[in-house]
Amino acid sequence: MSWFTHGFNEDGGDVAPNTAWTSWHTYSQEVVPGQVRFYFDGRLVGRIYADYPDVTPWVLQNESALAGGYAAPGSSVTIDTTWVTCYRYAG
Structure with missing residues (x-):
């Protein structure tokens, strides 16, 4: 599993x-x-120091590989998501 941020401070990690x-x-x-x-x-496995934009898309994405070993054409996957929520920061 990896994370990656776009736009405000591009960074990522495994x-x-x-x-x-x-x-x-x-x-x-x-x-x-x-x-x-x-x-x-x-x-806690990662941290990015930067001001996050006030409005931004939030994407749950699945990829088989980024550097070879790709899934066969036409294959699929199910991501079981139990809970997703977003709160307004009040601190």
Whole structure:
């Protein structure tokens, strides 16, 4: 799993490159003034220091690979999403 930000401070990283994908995992991000924080299974795994735009798209995306080993044409995947929410920052 990886994260990547566009536009305000382009940055990215691999969240859990050595994780076994044989069971469920949780992923979350927090956008607060001055930074975006990324969590995997409750552990902080990345942080970007920058002012996040007031309005921006939020995309859940699946890719088979970025550098080879691509999925076969016509293949598909299901992303099971239990909960997505967005709050207004009041702090």
